Amino acid sequence: MRLLIALVLAVPALFVTGPAHAAADTGVTGVEVGESTITVTGSVPGRAELYALDTWQDDHTGETPVATVEAGEFRVEVPRMDGDQDRLYDKFRTVGADGPLGEVHYADRLTFASTGQAPYPDLPGKKGLQVQMTDDAEEIGVQHAGINLALDSVMMAGPGAPGNTIEFVSQGRTYHFDRGAVAGLDAQVKPLSDNGVLVNLIVLVYNSTAPNSAAAKLIHPDAELGKGTVYAFNTKTAEGEGYFTAAMEFFAQRYSRADAKYGRAWGWIVGNEIDAQQFWYNMGPQDRDVFLDHYARAMRLTWQAVRKADAAARVYTSLTHFWTGAANDDPKYTYKGRDVVDGLNALTKRQGDFDWNIAYHPYPENLFNPAFWHDKTATDSFDSLRITFKNIDVLPRYLAQEALTYRGERRRVILSEQGLNSQDYSDQELKLQAAAYAYAYYKVAFADGIDSFILHRHVDHKQEGGLRLGLWTWDEEHPAPSNAGERKPIHEVFEDIDTARSLEVTEFAKEIIGISDWKDVIPGFDAAKLAVRKPPSVVGVQLDAKPVAERVISDFEQDTGGWRPSDNAAAVEQVAVDGGHALRVRFDRDLPGWSQYAKSYKGADLLLDRPLDATRSSQVSVSIRVPESADDRFKPGNAFSAKIRVYGRDGAVAEGVGAIDPALGWNRLTLDLSRWAPRKAISRVKVWVRGSVGSDWAGSYEIDRLSLAAAALPDLDRRNVEVAATTAERGRIGSTVTFTVTNRDVLPMAGKVRLTACDGVGVDPAALSVTGLRTGASRTFETKLTAYGPANQDYPVVCASYLRQEQRVTFRLPPEAAYVPPAPDAFANQELADGFDAAGAYQVHKVEPEGKELPQVSYDGGALSAGHPSASWFGLMSSGVSPRNPAFSTAITIRKFQQSSTDMDTVYTGLVQDGKTDVVAFYVNTHKFAGFEVRGPQVPGGLAVFGIKQGVTVPDGGRFALSLVGNRAAMYADSGSGWKLVTAATLEHLPKLSDPDVRAGYRYGFGVRGDGGATPLVLDAVEGRSIS
CATH class of the missing domain: 2.60.120.260 (Galactose-binding domain-like)
Structure with missing residues (x-):
């Protein structure tokens, strides 16, 4: 730090000078930041030096004190600016003859006027969405939004291409932002805020490989690249603090302008699910207190930068649904949510409190099962293992405790990311998802102390571990992972749940949930308060x-x-x-x-x-x-x-x-x-x-x-009528074709819409009565296919005429049935068959990023036993055999699962290269679900999961198999009556297994995972086959 000019003021008479001895409350006790001056107050037992340190600094060595204070209470004023440096971001510490006195202390009182003085919006409803398509968000009445702000994609390490660089000066240094990427973010924020949506930005950093990305500057130096998806911000070095502070100043100023030129943001969520930092805010293995100190720096820097620009915006930390539990059992990688809240509260109160808030993620205990009302680990207690939608009121009640408040006010809570899954696209699963959303929305709507419910996701994502959390299906025929396909039933519920149609669109849900009246399960439920929005x-x-x-x-x-x-x-x-x-x-x-x-x-x-x-x-x-x-x-x-x-x-x-x-x-x-x-x-x-x-x-x-x-x-030759056609089958004579006629015109319709076979496609009836169809209304008709000879088999057309106008209507067909690889017996070339009659030549690999103990493996009586006496364990085992053909199948026979496992009682089968690289199917016996995974350096984040299927049971003595042909994978199980298909999926990020050299690096293998204890997991056999 540069030398500061300080003015030491006389202590007013009301201050009592304490005795010259060390005490628990010695040191700096307050830092007030004004327009041009910073006032530091405190008390010391004897003569001491006052230092101003950068946020990243851990000690004062080599720094020059800004003032010397005498024994007793003191009050020191220093200029806020030190040249180009704004001391708003500094922390202050007193050092006596024997060393530091008390904690460092940051600004805890801001008396300067923020550039923006607009009050925080008071919206009528809590309905929110992590928005992808801003047009759809407007149509369905989103009031709160979550948007990712990935700093690695918008901030550059240095100057970029001429014309595509925004220069920004922070703390006297020029930083650079990618103009095109920033404009892309503007395009998400501005349409929302122009509609009055309260936008929350989720501030993240990924490990970008773009050549001029600032990722390397922004990522914490202790982060383990490749082990996490999202990484911790670098608050450990001067360079990291500089880049992060500049980023927050740039966007806080950009999104708080009075004219909202680029859009308006009101919430700033720092990182993602920090209690599960190994995966979602990776800082490497850290003791919780060390982790929280470095994280709190990032959250405080955000608050300070935002407060310079905006008097009312809010800053949040981000937590999973774990409360007294944690995402795994490694205390250096994951922490209990309650401990994080308590720890941040204690830390910020010691170092200068500020109004940070909580962005919580109350997913159901099983992310794949939306029926949160059955959650067993969510109880009505401050000691609950999880806080999910079932017991969401526990969180604001906990935060209402006086010791956790900020200046007597409860910290705010938003639910910034949580979704409700549809396991597949069957009618039953889609209705369950919609019912769960209705129940969750009503709970939050009438919950005190929760400001918003921001649903995740807008559109199902093909690469979200098999989850389908969206309001829309994905477009199966488009290569993008999350382009919108069709609206799911939850879409209509979401759109109308805060309107006069609320009870109408949620009536179906009561039977699914098992209730007769919402009042029975929603405290304070009042139907008269549901309609907070009027549709267009x-x-x-x-x-x-x-x-x-x-x-x-x-x-x-x-x-x-x-x-x-x-x-x-x-x-x-x-x-x-x-x-x-x-x-x-x-x-x-x-x-x-x-x-x-x-x-x-x-x-x-x-x-x-x-x-x-x-x-x-x-x-x-x-x-x-x-x-x-x-x-x-x-x-x-x-x-x-x-x-x-x-x-x-x-x-x-x-x-x-x-x-x-x-x-x-x-x-x-x-x-x-x-x-x-x-x-x-x-x-x-x-x-x-x-x-x-x-x-x-x-x-x-x-x-x-x-x-x-x-x-x-009017132009009598053009009527504004829309005709659409869909069918669940592809060209079968006698199958149903559904036509929907919508009147977009001013006048009611009268007469019939006539259907003619202008493309070799005929239906019966061919005349649809539309008399009385009013503006904005639709009418649906079912017809039978009588002829099918279209020019393009995938895009059949009929012609629809109304009055003087004819239009060509292309059927919307279901996607062609995806290929399902056959069961193992169809693969003729048996290349591996091992009944474990003797110790096998298997290499056991420690699996990353999980990092569990390796299992202790023994062979006895034609079986392989795996376990560990005291620790959770996980190992992938590779044989010495590679498949000769890229189309292959692997299978294992399970003699006995652990059964007593409380976490993972799991088997894997597939191809294994090492603990970081595999292509396998897995079955989790504890929770009765299965899926596919691909690990490797070619996978973003190192691991991708596909095709999760719930409700699967493989019994002791059963067999479990993976078949892979091209990028299509199928999973089979045999419970004693032969192979049965469990599920099939398209896998992405596969290695190029068609290349013999690549394939040679993968071996037939399997994996086992379980809890520590005396009971092992036992396998009877493993087999590998390919198509000869």
Whole structure:
């Protein structure tokens, strides 16, 4: 630290000078940071030096004191700025003749005015989501959001490419941020905050391999790279503190601007699930107190940086659902959640308290089973092993204890990440997931002391260990792991649970849960308080209507007219078109992958300086043009559509959808607001456009001539009617084809929609009665397939005509059945067969990152026994045999499971290279589930899990097998009546097993895992086969 100029003030008379001897409360007791001065107070038993240290520093050696204080109470003022250095981040310590006196002490009172003074939002509801698609988030009424801020992807180690670098000065040093990556983050934050969503940023660092990433600067030097998914922030070195502080200052300033130019964030969650640090905030093996000291530094630096920019934003720590338990039994890698809370509270109170809060993750005790009401380890006690949705009220009650409060106020709680799984896509599992969400939402809605419930995830993810936690399925036919496929039943429940339809959409859940009334299980449940949000009003849209008495609002002849990019869009620009100008909406750069997915709405909006009165001009029109070549590379059957949203006072929204035909050039859409009362004060207009198929769309479209008109004359040749067709089978004559007709127009429908075989596909009935179908309503019809000879077998088409208009309707078919590799007996080439009659030549590998003890293995009586007398154990065992063909199967016979295991009574079978590299299937007897795993350096994070299946039982004496062909894996079990398929899945991150040299590095093998104790896990045989 540079030399400080200090002013030692006389102690006021009310201060009592203590005796000159050491005491428990000696040293610095308060640090107040003002606009230009820092005031340090305390008491010392004798003459002492006062030092100001950087956050990272552990001692004062080599530093110059900022002041000398005499015995008794003292008050010292030092300038807040030391050149370019802001001492807000410093900690202060007194050192006497015999060494340091008391604890270091950070700022615990801030009296300067933050740049931003806006109050913390007071939202009516708690419904939240870790948002992926901001357009869908708006449609379903998200009020709280969680967004990942991965610093390694946005911050650079040094200057980047010209034009793609944002320079930022922090503490006198220039740091660099990737302009494109930052813009991509803006594109997630701003559409949400523009809609009034309270955004929480989850601040993380991954081990990026990008050449100019700041990851190496930001990651804690003790972190074990490859053993965790997310890593601890470097608060141990000056460089690490500098980079982290700069990052937090940059984003705190960016997302707290009064004009919200880049978006607005209110919550800052530091790290992820720090109590399970081995996996989610890896700092290497650490005693809990050491870990918390380094973590608290990061949390405090965040609070300090945020407070400079924002007076009201909140800072949170992040915890798993473990409370008096831990994620594993290694006390240097995982900690009990309650101990973390108590430890942070004690530490920050000793070193200068600040208002940190808790972002909790109350997943069910079994992440794969959403029925949390059956959780056995979640009890109504401060000593509960876990806190899940079942006993979530325990957490705010615990925090209400006086010793844990901050200045007498209970620390805030948000539920920032927790999901409810659907084990598969069967009707039963999907309804269970939706029912569990309804129950959890109601519990949290009426729970005191919890501010929000942010659901994880938006869309199911193919690489989330077999979990399916989303509101949407993934798109099975798209290579991206988490592009949206179809809405799940939970989507409708989520959308309407905070509206007047709440009880209607959750009625089904009561039978599943086993209750007759929500009041029986939800303390304080009040149906009258459920509707905290009013859904948009759906209004009709005319296609190519002619306006009467039109008043133009935006024509883009001068500039962009105040329009701005919104959901899934990167930029807007004025362009010359047809002798005039229009607004181009671009989504071809600086966006996450799902924003360039055709089925996501891409938008622009106009925030009006003064509200528009549309009382007498109730027809809102806009022209939209999508390039005719836009879907040239799409899958067949695409149809473009636009949604227009108009915003009034008090959150009122009207919306309508219209078809867009690129072949027509400009499409004129007219929204009829004549029956929408809030039209008197229109404050904002938004335009969205999307496709209908799961293809990528990185491009643009154009908007022109937003206007109001007194009336609109319809184009009788174009009616705004949408027809969709789905089938559960692929071309079987007699199978059911379901048609859905939706009226998007102004007028009710009358007559019939007629279906004709324009592509060799016929159905019966071929006439669908739609009389009386009103604006925004849909009607569903079941028909039978009578003929099937389409030009493209995967994209059959029928033609649907209504009045003077005909449209081609492409069936939405189910994905082709995925290949399922056969049972082991189908693999003719037996390459390994061992009944354990003698000690085998197996190499036993310690498995990482678990790092359990190796099992003690013995061979006796044609069996292999594995165990350990005192410790949990885990080993993978490789034979000396590699498969000759990349299509192979491995199987094991289990004589006896441990049975007494409380954690892992588990077997593995597959290919093993070492303790860090394998391709196996596993069965966990303790919890009766199975799945596939791939380990290796080619896997992000080192380990990926797929195809988890619950409710599996392999008995003693049973067999368990893996078959792999290409990237398709199948798992089989034999309980005595032959092989039965358990599940199948597509594996990712596989090694190139088709390469003989790669395959030679993998051996037929198996694995065993269990608890310490006298009872072993016993195997009878192992077998390896390939296709000859």
